[in-house]
Amino acid sequence: MTKGLQMSKITKYYAEGSNRIAALDHVSISVEPGEFVAVVGPSGSGKSTFLSIAGALLKASEGEVELNGHHISTLTAKELANVRLQEIGFIMQSSNLVPYLNVLDQLLIIKRISGKVEREDKVFATKLLEELGLGSKLRSFPEELSGGEKQRTAIARALINNPIIILADEPTASLDTKRAHEVVSLIAQEVNSRQKAAIMVTHDERMLEYCDKVYRMEDGKLSLQQGIGRRNRIQQEMSSI
Template sequence: MSGIQFKNVSKLYQQGENQVLALDDVSLTVEQGEFIAVIGPSGSGKSTFLAIAGALLQSSEGEVILNGKNLNQLNPKDLARLRLEEIGFILQTSNLVPYLNVLEQLLVVKKMAGKVTKEDKKFAKDLLENLGLAAKLKKFPDQLSGGERQRTAIARAFINNPSIILADEPTASLDSKRAHEVVQLIAKETKTRNKAAIMVTHDERMLEYCDKVYRMEDGRLKHDNSFKHENSKRLSTIG
C-alpha cells in the first residue's frame, strides 16, 4: 500500500533495571492525500511515535510499512536513503542553513540525493512560488520573518517529492496568524501533491485543518471523533 501503516507497534526503553513502555500496541494507517494530527500531553509517546514513523527509531514489536517497505527489515544504509528520498520532515524550528539563501535551502537537499538538474531548479522555484516566496529566493534566513522561514522549511520538506510528510510541532515558534497560515499550507500541499502527512502538535486550534485527529495517552493511540464535523467543514475551504 501507499502511505504509512503501523501494525501493533510497541516501543520499550530500558532505564536501569526498569523497562518503560513508550508506545503500546499502536495501529494506524495514513493514506496518500490524508493529513492527520496526533495530540497528547508531554511524555505520552508522541515524539517516539514520530521518530519511528520517520525511520529514526526502530520499534520493539510490530511493523511499520512505508510504501510497501517494512522499516524493520531495512539496513542502516537503506534507512538513510529512505529518509532522504521518501520522508519530508518539518520541525519545531525551521533549521535553515544560515549561509544559504532560500532557493539554495531546497537545492542542497537535491545535492545530497545526487546532482541538481534544471528540472530540480524549476520544481524548487515552483514550490517556493506556491508558498508565497517567489520574491524571497535570494534572501538569507536572517532576512526572513518567522513565517517565511517556516514556509521555506515546508518547501524543503516537499523538494524530494517524498511519500510522507512528518511535522513536529510546526507552529511552536509562530504567532497565531502565522501558525494558521503554515498549517493551512501543509494541508493544502498534502492534498495537492497527494502525500500522507502526520502532524504532532499541542495546538488544538490547528486541528481544524486535519482529516483525522488521534490522541496519545500513556503510549496508546486512540481516534478522537470530536473534531470530525468542524474539520470536514474547514477542509472543504482549502484549495
C-alpha cells in the same frame, strides 16, 4: 500495494534500571495519500517516539512499519538513511534552515545530497517556492525572513524530493496565531494537492480544524478522537442524513 504509511502494533521499550518501560504500547495507524492527520497529547505521552519511528529515525522493539507497502522495520542503517532522504519530508519545530544558504539553495542542497542537481530540479524548486508565496525571497537568507517565511521554506524543503509522507513536529511552536494558521493551512493544501500522507504532532488545538483526523496519544497508547477533524465530521454528518 498499500499506499501511504501503515504502522501496525508498534511497541517501543526502554530500559529503566532493571525495569522495561513501554514508551509506545501496540500503536497502530494508517495514513493514506492526501490525508492530514494530527496527533495530540501531553508531554511524555510518547508522541516524539512515535514520530521518530514513523520517520525511520528510530527502530521499534515490536511491530511493523510500511511505506507504500514496503516494510522498513528490517532495513539497515544505510537503507533507512536513504528512506529518510527520498521518501520522508520533515518539518520541525524551528525551521532548521542553514544560516549561510539562501532560500532556493535550502531546497537544492537536499537534491545535492541525493545526487547531482539538474536544471529541472532548480525549475521545480523555484515553482514550489513561488506556490508557497516565496517567489520574491529566492535569494534571501534566513536572517532576512519572518518566522512564517522560514516555516514556508521548510515546507518547500520537505516537498522537494517528492516524498511519500510529510511529518511535522510542532510546526507552529514559534509562530503567532495568524502565522500559525497560515503555515498549517499551507501544509493542508500541499498535502491535498500533491496527495501526500501527512502527520502533525501538535499541542496547538487551534490547528486541528485543518486536519482530516485527530488521534490522541496518552501513556504510549494511540486512540482516534471521534468527532474531531474534517473527515470525521463529514462522516458523522453523512451518517445522520
